[in-house]
Amino acid sequence: MSLAWRWGLWVCLWASSILGENVIAAEEAGGFPPNVAFYRGADAPLDLLQAFDEVIIDPATSAMPSPERYPHTRWAARLEITQKDYQTTPAAWLEKTLTPLWEKGFRDFYLADEAGLPSMEQFYSTVSAEDHWLSLALTEIQGKFKGARIFLRNHPSVAEASSNLLTGWVVESIFQPYDALQGWFLTVDQGRLNETLSQLHQWQEKHPQIPLIDLEFAQKYDRQAQRSLAQKSAQAGLIPYVTSPEQGFVGLGKLEVMPRKILVVQSLDPGAAIEEGTGSKILSLPMDYLGYDVRYVNVNEGLPEDITPDRYAGIAVFLNKDVIDQDQWRLWFLNEIHRKVPVVVFDRFGFDIDFETARLLDLKVLPGGYLPGATVKILHTAPMIGFEHAPQVEIQDAVGLAIGPSGKSLAQIQVGDKIMDMAATLPWGGYALAPFSLEYVGELNRDYWVIDPLKFLRQALSLPAMPVPDTTSENGRRLFFVQVDGDGFPSRAEFPGYDYGAEALYDQIFKKYPIPMTVSVVEGEIGPTGKYSALSPILESIARKIFALPNIEIGSHTYSHPLDWILADPRYGQQKEQLSMQIPGYTFDLKREIEVSIDYINGRLAPPGKKVRVLQWSGAANPTAAALEEAWKAGVYNINGGDTLPVKPDGSWTDISGAGIAKGKGDQDYQIYAAEMNENIYTNDWTRPFYGMVRVLETYEITEFPLRIKPVDIYFHFYSGTKLASLKALQNVYEVTLKQPVFPVYTSDFIQKVLDARHASVAMQEGQWRIRTGRSLREFRLPVGEVPDLTHSHGVIGYLSVPGGTYVHLGDDQARVSLLPVDHPADRLPYVSAATAYITHFERQGRTIRFDARGYYQPYVLLSHVDPACRFTVDGGEVRPTEDGRGRLKISFPPSVGEQGSGHGIEVRCHD
Template sequence: MTAPPAAMPRTVLALYHPAGNEIRYHLLHAVAEFPMNHLGMVVRYHNVLEPLPDPDTLPGLRAVVTWFRGARLDDPAAFLAWAGGLQARGVRFVVLGDLLFAGSPDDPAIRAPLAGFLAGLGLRYGDRWISASYGVTFPVRDARMMDYERALGGMLQEYPVVRPTDPTDPAVRSWLVARYDDDPDLDSHLVVTGPAGGFAAAGYEVFTEDSGYNPASEDLDPDGLRAWLLDPFLFFGQALGLDGLPRPDITTLTGRRMYFSHIDGDGWNSKAELPGYEERGAIASEVVMREAIEPFPDLPVTVAPIAAELDPDWRAVPQSQDMARALFALPQVETASHTYTHPFHWDFFADYTPEKEAPFVAALEASGQLNTYGSAALDQEILDIGEADLSKKYSRPRAFLDQPFDLDREMGGAAAFIDRFAPADKPVRLVQWSGDTKPYPEALTAAREAGLLNINGGDTRFDGAFPSVAWVSPNGRLVGPPDQEERQIYTAASNENTYTDLWRGRFFGFRFLTETLDRCESPMRLKPINVYYHMYSGSKVASLNALLHNLYYARAHPVCPVTTTHFVTIVDGFYDTLLIPLGPDRWRVSGRGALQTIRFDAATHRAVDMVASEGVLGQRHYQGSLYVALDPAVAAPEIALMDWPTPDRAPPGTPRPYLIESRWPLRALRRDGDGDGLTVQAQGFGDGAMAWQVPPEAEARVTARDAGGAAVARLSARADRTGRLAYALPPVGLDAVEVHLALARPS
């Protein structure tokens, strides 16, 4: 009996040295993981000082990646033996930074295994180290790879002499070769990719300012400069052997860039300082509802109060609960939780006792700050209390300290309390992490066991102040071994806090979010549009205007708006997706959850064979990539590709209509018996703009029916000369509708 085909390996095991502070500031997570996520890879972490995992426990392992700068191992020979065993199984190794992480090559105990490991990469060590870089030139400096965001120059980093084992092997490609003192015998190949992985020497992969990392820990300065010297998408794509392979995509749905928005409840009860509101004592949450939510029924938003700010026994004011009821009643508003007491520094509570928190309570009470929000007071006297390890951003462990901390209350308790103010069909399904957004493992587990999805953290910026893709965050953070893994899902963009110096000035700053949104769309789509902010943005004229600027930006772009929980389930699906090759240019997609887009890069001359595929709604070519829209109603769709030599015309062999793009998410596509029509389920926000590929100049009748079968919209449309049939249904899709498209071919 023939064994079923195995899924394409998508796991990259990242080995890190634990000398630093936390994984989210490690080069691997903060800088390298996002490009690998974008290429479809799932990155899992392992402490290199702990016992190395048994290869048999690593199913789906595609590669091991390391990025050490000065770190050394206690037993390099054991590490090299383990690595050699994985290489023998076909697992790739990608080495960034120190190549000699395994120890000194002069140590007789490791000379042979080190040589064997390097040979597996197609490299050999040249027994030299170049420390005087003033005499270095670059006889090979491939512009396709190098000088991506910053050009090599100035004082160059010292480096080892490394060469290909077989200089004539075309499969091992050298992208950067350094020559010392004009002597070819001292050439070193500093950026190399091949069929077994890749290598990029320290100082030639990414630029960080001098204070940007601890050489022993690979930690980044969170505020330090960083920029890629090599193209990370090209480098990892080549080193991981990903050319032509499918990528699960979290940016796009039904052919359009996704949009989602969520609000952390901070400042719910803040006094509004705006004309027309201040005079009557209105609070910020009312301003946000009246000015930024009610006028935008086409843009869904997830609202997450802090339960303590709605609870009269904690910090509620008379309007607090009324505003919650009014907000949650709006059809475009989704209900969520921002915890009960708003922890600022989550690690503080990993080993919580009331006694540990008592000095903060006493000091805050003595200074008159106990009952103030105080998120960024930076009171040095309070910061210096005891041995508490608090982030220097916060002067207290959590916003509200009236009662001892209770993790169950923060998760399920907060959700249940907030549910009191929401319609029965809108229960809380999501917790939005507070404070430093770094929940400890037990907090992630508590959220999951309370039935809650989760989001926050990441804080992507890509603008004039953070001018590098190295500031674009990964999809999330995986915590724990695979069999006990918890996931923290990151936002797709930063909130107004990072633009306003933690809400201490420049209250107009959030308007610059659109620069990040632009850079994350062109020249390649990196992230969906995410407008993420706090309720206190409704307290000031400048901050409200900045928020409205971003909302009008989103409204002006062709997006597919979704709720925040929908986005989170899509990212969850990214981690679970199985891509099973069925033959040349054919894949089955399973286990994907809510993820409904598969992307192929460098695919201008490739197209979906719609006749040979199953469970595919449609396709769209954009920026050289092919975005394939899957049908959520089909559990295991199959994608078949074909050559498409004429991208200026519709792909050949596609007599059946297929989707190009839609503002509304679609599902359950059924074709008419004659192939000239179709029916599809649709539900979404705003107008139902859609475009289908049909025969050129075909005429169409479009009917939308509600759940009872009554027609709620009818229109006629005509395709253009290329076969693009575009129309917009009125905003009737908030409740699901059935859309029927009937074609009449031109005579």
């Protein structure tokens, strides 16, 4: 039996019989064997581990992960068997150990000895009492726990005698023996290795339906050694997984998952809000665009110990205040470099670089002091310097550092006879010292990037050119959503025809433009217990009318509209100035602001079948982690905050926020930012000009060209309906935006994509990118010059090349993507080039494609490589597409009404 034939058989049997529908079918997956991982540490990084098909975890430190969050990965509980356990009966052991795990949802189990002989030695040992006990245990498991899947560690005689009871067999340390007691690696005897492999191959030929997994160990931070070991194992016909001896590290096999987190270290006063740091304001956008989820820490409040290269792609340092404990900071910094986590420094290191530190960083410390009258001369800058502003260097900016032979200078200056490198990349990362990072322009009160942050981060952190989760787009079209904060709902209209501005918005915006919009109210403004209780009946009737519109999604803008959520935090004490409304008898209460305001809207204002979906933060939109968790417990999404407001001619990337900010570890602590700012900003705090909202169109343009870095967000308040100038400005923004190639969606749609992007896994397996994402995110971006190879990719429905790269459209929540150069001869398969609709159930049979499509406003699909002679149908009725002038065919269809509107079945039947 040939090795290639065995691989194919294992894949088919695993995918169809062992992992069932939760794993990509072998034929669709392109012949890949299953990917199996082992993890024994606490706080398992599930987002990374979900890239594997089966993961063995320790139930003592990890709960059963959510099948809804991770639908394509099976989780096996590691059952540690001790010598004491062997003294009991298998039935008693199962009752004590396996039964509780079964009740917690585990269905897969990994039986592992406490110690046991190394795998190779077991081939030369006799059948033991432990082997007999294990065989009985396997029989007991299959008899009592129907459907249980069992993986066995070592014990060749049991794997042979009880093979029909096994899902997989795990052998250890075949190529690199490890002495767990002594903590060191041993040299393998080649003759013994060959004999062991021979016996393993014989077992495989007898049991080709059972995956044989080789668990190997290597040094934790030596990724290259791990890759080499995995390659040896795979070449021998085994399913490899290489990790650290303690198994608390995300290892690799034939699949290697990319870490998608970056730690940003800031220096703030102890207790300061994390969003006040320069790093969170300046770096969130570049990190978003590059595809990374950011964790922020304050160096003056302690530093984390869990930053390892399997989980983190790098560390970015942006210190705008002094570091209190510089010695501790330096030790932590050097330790992370020892761990091989890339580090990039902006502005300053935050500690004095002595000669020993310089040696470790391959830097040279130049003696201080300059002759009187010395001047600064810029000798050299890399093309990435001068991105938004040229550096303005003064002699006091000079830092006496020069790079060693391993570095590459990006900015070099001379002061007297000293030549200094002010920006550089090195094997450990890189740095860009002030003023070669940012330049502050006082007359504009704004920072500008001197160094190109995207190019610098890519180079300094050695970031891979991987597919990037993209939350700005769907099917190549820019997302467009509307969010309305409830402020000003009781305000009177200042022009004829309407009593209240809210009524004007109802007629002139909400009904006029049948696109998705998320509209909120402040209960304390319109409710019977609020500030304007006498007006409550009429105001509530207007709100009910608005919420009844089919295109309106409902939001809450809290009860009393707090102006500052940090001041409202109980740790700071009650402060009345935090409230925009003084409601008689009311004392600030977090639950009242969030959960109870939501209950009020659901109970008194929302029509049947609709509920509040979004909590829209008020005032400074700076919720604490406690406030975020309260919204999460209430079952709604959250949005607002951020400061995206660049306008011409002086706009900068520093004026643009990322998608959100993490104020804790989970989604319950994640604040979603508004994509752009509202009319209050563009009208100078609602002073004038009241038509200032039109300038948001400049912001939309800046965030679209030359790179699409944000979706379109028309964000305003109810008081925009009170003045004719502001209402006309708003209508102008709508009209211009709807003429652009945008895809209107609900605010909650956008939020779900952002949350999905945080958790998406991207892995490389044998030249293919393997992607797993959530239920909402369907768009990834490839680097410029690359397109998907549709013939050899799976789960890809199309793509669109633009100046910033290639948007890849997924048809489901997982895909395998093979790549081609953009100028490679195309395979000519038909595909979706762009669409203003969600596309599901995509099928391809030769050159015929079928799919369902659902869009909210004038939806259409653009198809490439489709012959006009093909037969086109929508819901079974034949239609004729139109040509768009670029060789693409356009199919239009009716919009779906409301969030749950039904879609349309589309078929393009072509001859092969």
